[in-house]
Amino acid sequence: MATLDLAAPLRQWIIEQAQAGREPMDVVDAMVVEGWPQEKAVDAVQEVLQALLVEHARANGLPEPTVVPEPMERGGPHLLDGGDRRVPVLANLKHPRVVVLGSVLSDEECDGLVALARQHLSRSETFMLDEGVSKVHEGRTSEGMFFTRGENELVRRIEARLATLCAWPLEYGEGLQVLRYGPGAQYKPHFDYFDPAKPGTAGILANGGQRVASVVMYLNTPEAGGGTTFPDVRFEVAPIKGNAVFFSYDRPHEMTGTRHGGAPVLAGEKWVATKWMRLGEFV
Missing domain, CATH: 2.60.120.620 (q2cbj1_9rhob like domain)
Structure with a gap:
């Protein structure tokens, strides 16, 4: 996935939602309400959260995370x-x-x-x-x-x-x-x-x-x-x-x-x- 040109306030807002314990798909839904196409909202949330995980790994001497297979979206169909x-x-x-x-x-x-x-x-x-x-x-x-x-x-x-x-x-x-x-x-x-x-x-x-x-x-x-x-x-x-x-x-x-x-x-x-x-x- 190519890096998205996201405004700093949006990136910070997504980080704050994650730190508050909100589910990623709840954050996506909130962005859709504000007019974001769902696919772009999903990409934005994934990019910001992945970057957050990488930053945490580097700061704590841990292996950096990678994208992995996923059979279902969180909160998706069963x-x-x-x-x-x-x-x-x-x-x-x-x-x-x-x-x-x-x-x-x-x-x-x-x-x-x-x-x-x-x-x-x-x-x-x-x-x-x-x-x-x-x-x-x-x-x-x-x-x-x-x-x-x-x-x-x-x-x-x-x-x-x-x-x-x-x-x-x-x-x-x-x-x-x-x-x-x-x-x-x-x-x-x-x-x-x-x-x-x-x-x-x-x-x-x-x-x-x-x-x-x-x-x-x-x-x-x-x-x-x-x-x-x-x-x-x-x-x-x-x-x-x-x-x-x-x-x-x-x-x-x-x-x-x-x-x-x-x-x-x-x-x-x-x-x-x-x-x-x-x-x-x-x-």
């Missing part, structure tokens, strides 16, 4: 456009930025991904940023595999839906990862971004830059356990077939509150597909 289907919002957290989505995938799509992935599973690995390599780690006890982006018609359809839903370029997404968790399997709480302080991070960021959002889609409903947990805010998403949880992180820092994990499966098995979104094109 039935979202996925291109080829409408997707209902089931839960909506502001911080951490978490949106629980219903019926992102059909039963047939879930079953299709499981069938395609099942024959290619191997023990899941974790990228060890201290060493710059992927290896099996005790904190992650699932089996998994990756599809390359656009590998088949089913994957292409799902990827296009997610790109539309999250308002993020398809080319900025990693390939889908499918995971199977058997009884007792889990993924201990962690962050999905790559820690810039670790020696192995520079190499992995060379392709696509930093991760900025995750979408975890549930391909079946386990008999018990297996929820996606956000322990810092005591929030857990039930793993219901076809549903998904989206969460974004505007900087690689724990202040995003997006530490999450896969709770142990207590009965049955759990299948998920994960899409990670990057700041730039991933090849």
Whole structure:
């Protein structure tokens, strides 16, 4: 978005509204009442608030925030456009930025991904940023595999839906990862971004830059356990077939509150597909 030529008094007014705790869309609505076109009002509020966040980060020695995927406007509709289907919002957290989505995938799509992935599973690995390599780690006890982006018609359809839903370029997404968790399997709480302080991070960021959002889609409903947990805010998403949880992180820092994990499966098995979104094109 190009920088707007906003008068200093307007910028200051928007800052004062934010500091007073007003929601961004309430500020936009007030500007529309004063004659601003809604699209320009949204751009103005976004620009001023983003600049405010950058200023705060620089003043406090924090990573600067970036623009991230966003499936819904604050205060916006609760039935979202996925291109080829409408997707209902089931839960909506502001911080951490978490949106629980219903019926992102059909039963047939879930079953299709499981069938395609099942024959290619191997023990899941974790990228060890201290060493710059992927290896099996005790904190992650699932089996998994990756599809390359656009590998088949089913994957292409799902990827296009997610790109539309999250308002993020398809080319900025990693390939889908499918995971199977058997009884007792889990993924201990962690962050999905790559820690810039670790020696192995520079190499992995060379392709696509930093991760900025995750979408975890549930391909079946386990008999018990297996929820996606956000322990810092005591929030857990039930793993219901076809549903998904989206969460974004505007900087690689724990202040995003997006530490999450896969709770142990207590009965049955759990299948998920994960899409990670990057700041730039991933090849």
